[in-house]
Amino acid sequence: RGCKLVGCGSAVPGLQISNDDLSKIVDTNDEWISVRTGIRNRRVLSGKDSLTALATEAAKKALEMAEVDPDDVDLILMCTSTPEDLFGSAPQIQKALGCKNNPLAYDITAACSGFVLGLVSAACYIRGGGFKNVLVIGADALSRYVDWTDRGSCILFGDAAGAVLVQACDSEDDGLFSFDLHSDGEGQRHLRATIKENEADHVLGTNGSAVGFPPKNSSYSCIQMNGKEVFRFAVRVVPQSIEYALEKAGLTGSNIDWLLLHQANQRIIDAVSTRLEVPSERVLSNLANYGNTSAASIPLALDEAVRSGKVQAGHTIAAAGFGAGLTWGSAIVRW
Numbered sequence: 001r002g003c004k005l006v007g008c009g010s011a012v013p014g015l016q017i018s019n020d021d022l023s024k025i026v027d028t029n030d031e032w033i034s035v036r037t038g039i040r041n042r043r044v045l046s047g048k049d050s051l052t053a054l055a056t057e058a059a060k061k062a063l064e065m066a067e068v069d070p071d072d073v074d075l076i077l078m079c080t081s082t083p084e085d086l087f088g089s090a091p092q093i094q095k096a097l098g099c100k101n102n103p104l105a106y107d108i109t110a111a112c113s114g115f116v117l118g119l120v121s122a123a124c125y126i127r128g129g130g131f132k133n134v135l136v137i138g139a140d141a142l143s144r145y146v147d148w149t150d151r152g153s154c155i156l157f158g159d160a161a162g163a164v165l166v167q168a169c170d171s172e173d174d175g176l177f178s179f180d181l182h183s184d185g186e187g188q189r190h191l192r193a194t195i196k197e198n199e200a201d202h203v204l205g206t207n208g209s210a211v212g213f214p215p216k217n218s219s220y221s222c223i224q225m226n227g228k229e230v231f232r233f234a235v236r237v238v239p240q241s242i243e244y245a246l247e248k249a250g251l252t253g254s255n256i257d258w259l260l261l262h263q264a265n266q267r268i269i270d271a272v273s274t275r276l277e278v279p280s281e282r283v284l285s286n287l288a289n290y291g292n293t294s295a296a297s298i299p300l301a302l303d304e305a306v307r308s309g310k311v312q313a314g315h316t317i318a319a320a321g322f323g324a325g326l327t328w329g330s331a332i333v334r335w
């Protein structure tokens with residue numbers, strides 16, 4: 001039993017923030033941001049905009065492309081680190097899609113690696129668990145956790161959602177050739193948004209000792225990032241991971257049609273493609289328009305490339321996610 005990608009979709013918020021707009025709130029400028037990151041614009045949720053609604057829109061488009069009815073979906077994996085419900089956003093997407101047979105729906109938290117992890121999880125459910133149609137959604141709204149006074153990080157992020165439908169097929173048509181997944185909690189200090197350590201409320205326990213309770217209304221701190229370390233981490237592990245996955249699939253950089261990396265920084269994309277000897281015309285990048293959209297960046301770039309006719313049926317794609325955790329991973333897939 002194999003699995004293949006049969007549909008994709010994406011959605012971005014309406015509000016666009018340019019580098020010039022950012023230069024009005026922090027000490028920065030378009031030239032610095034463009035040269036160091038390749039980013040020119042990003043989309044940001046505003047007012048009552050909902051990430052769950054954005055994710056649902058992306059999922060609907062993927063189902064339409066695949067010509068699959070929401071009632072035939074048997075698993076929804078919502079890859080996000082910014083859910084709108086601490087207990088998970090995926091069941092709300094299941095509800096909004098109107099899947100009547102109550103398919104399992106849950107969140108996967110792995111920041112910018114989330115989508116690749118979701119894709120591999122979908123394949124495992126299909127290959128070993130008898131599932132037929134798995135929706136993998138990558139959606140994040142990091143704008144809600146950005147420190148908008150920190151010019152070193154607020155310039156990077158944007159909000160978006162992307163989705164792919166993974167479907168069961170005969171093993172000879174299998175579209176996931178190989179994968180490679182990792183984490184390193186040691187590196188968490190370089191990129192994190194941890195729970196705020198507020199002063200705990202204290203009450204007396206029955207034996208008279210002070211018992212600390214977690215603070216009411218807990219919240220998370222803004223994203224704290226050591227950009228240089230994250231940069232070094234990415235350009236070290238991503239090529240290794242892709243090379244390993246390619247080798248497992250019996251391929252090399254010259255056999256793939258497209259390199260599709262998590263869209264974090266154009267300099268990271270350039271460094272990795274140079275190392276893998278993949279020419280720039282075979283590298284997908286839409287970072288300039290959307291910035292780093294975390295778990296959404298890979299399906300968003302894939303959807304754009306499929307709909308513009310760049311990525312065509314039968315093309316081989318080497319995809320890699322990397323980010324907070326630290327986590328990273330790659331998957332070699334056929335579109």
Ligand code: ACO
Pocket residue numbers: 027028029032033036037111112113151152153155156191225226227228230231264265292294322323324
């Ligand atoms: N505008 C103008 N100047 C700036 C800005 C800015 N927005 N930000 C920093 N600077 C200044 C710094 O203060 C510093 O000035 P100094 O030399 O006087 O001290 C100078 O520019 C250089 O700063 P660096 O931080 O050394 O710049 P660097 O070249 O490392 O670029 C960047 C910073 C763009 C953040 C880079 O390190 C990067 O992209 N790293 C990867 C980050 C990333 O991808 N994070 C997300 C991972 S995915 C996820 O899971 C969320």
